[in-house]
Amino acid sequence: MSYSAVDIKEGQVALDSSKWLKEVRVFAPATVANMICGFDILGFAVDHPGDEVFMERKAEPGVTIRSIQGDDGRLPLDPDKNTVSACVKMYLAHLGLSEEVGVSIDLIKHMPIGSGLGSSSASTVAGLFAINTLLGEPLTKAELMPFCVEGERLACGHGHADNVAPALMGGITLIRGYEPLDIINLPVPEDLVAGIVFPQVDVPTRDARQLIKEKVALKDAVTQWGNIAGLVSGLFTSDYDLISRSMEDVLIEPTRSILIPEFEVMRQLALEAGVLSFGISGSGPSVVAISKGKEAAQKAIDAIQAHLNQQGIESFQYLSAVNLEGPKVLSKS
Template sequence: MEDKRIDFQNVKNEVRVFAPATVANMICGFDILGFAVDFPGDEVKMYRVEEPGVRIRSIEGDEGRLPLDADRNTVSACVKMLLEALGIQEQIGVEIELIKHMPIGSGLGSSSASTVAGLFAINNLLGDPLTKEELMPFCVEGERLACGHGHADNVAPALMGGITLIRGYNPLDVIKLPVPTELYAGIVFPKVDVPTRDARQLIKEKVLLKDAVTQWGNIAGLIAGLYDSDYDLIGRSMHDVLIEPTRAILIPEFYEMKQLALEEGALSFGISGSGPSVVAIARGKDIAEKAATRIQQHLTACDIESFKYVSAVNVDGPKVI
């Protein structure tokens, strides 16, 4: 990292940051596409203290599942990593309060939102010495710590806002894509357990060439549709022939939910990240709301508890609140 001089006279005493949940894959773009939503998300409160080092004061909303050990928690571990990269780990102390507003293991980028909030907070506390692009590798390392795979399809939209494309990883190349103004997401999180590691293990290492060609065409069509705000093209492009057929097995009532969403006029429907959250992509808030409501009603009738979120695409990413 280039020499980043920190003016300690201008370091803030405290900051509070919100970072958004994300819908990774965007149905047809496994590991390369994702978008941010307005809610849910996570908050980090960060305080400057006299004793050097990084510590966690408290975590709320995690039902006691996340570690308070600063070396094992992705938020604090990534903050420590950044301070070490800046060479100031012995010159500053911070304490962190993490407030979870979203379920863990939901397929909505829970670990990403927390990590991005923490890194955005420490950067802001220090006077914003790093750009978002320079923060990105630290966010990716947080994903590696959280799930063993350093992918960026959650952290990129959480940090950059909007819809992002991961063109490549060596080096990391993140591209922001246009966001059609009427694009909405109706998200439903069924309270069933689908661990990310388990979901990834189901994915086939080899695929048929004809299926790969279909998927490439869908991804290209989706990106073209985003640039032209062509909602019909977006809808007919957002189909997954590679990942969904396998992962859908882990999500109860998946195809029934899909049928309901399409009946309500959704452009497309699929799995958010590794699941179990599902997403109805729609033109307009009303259709997204109707699709998500009908899905939730169906799950209730099946004795499956769920949470519902309806949001436009969040184009800003994290913010100081």
């Protein structure tokens, strides 16, 4: 299924206030952006971790953040500076409801900031899915997507969709183009599993992006195009050998991996465990081992975590199939 960007203007959407809810709690999933060889154009959602938003309508108009949990005080409570509330405000403005609707937001972060797992996108998607649910779902997921992308622009200065697209749509997504935004859901082979390890080291997204070369060798570009095409073909045919051969990054990972301690050792351990491929999740420092079935992925992340422990580096691990659903409502009234 393909989703294209839409230009939402005030007054275009029919609103039925009789369908509005009092409160809603929403979960949105973490994501693995780039899918190793698809910088800024590929990504997939996982079952866990993820973030939650509890949203409640209030009598007075306006958007406020009542509390944030799990961020160690790092995120702003100012509704104009927090991506969740800022995007909700944009959503209400586009629907002409800024002077009519008021909501308070509680953000519960179950995933670490700066993990390379789409922390900001999970929060933004949860917030936008929550406000849309609260108001009776006047917009489709495709119509919510431009607000999600703008949230990424606010969070890291670059409006890329490789995290927010799978977080909102679920599954594996391909961003065919950005002008206009054109998003395609790709098939998900039944046994595709991700083993993720998040080392406790700091690799800021902005710093990781600054390392990326503006120009690349033509031979490397050709290799990368072939890998992306091969991966997409492998997903359509559930050809795990083709998926394995194709998931190699010759453009971005060789530079970014320098920022991640023990990266090459972790790669070797993962491949020895029998996974299909291994690489960086997003901008890192999280790494992902993609496998056919859970056994190899679990073996890989156990070995990686044991090695990191020996090096004095704490880490978290996650094991998940590809999340096909995206955000979900946990409760509402």
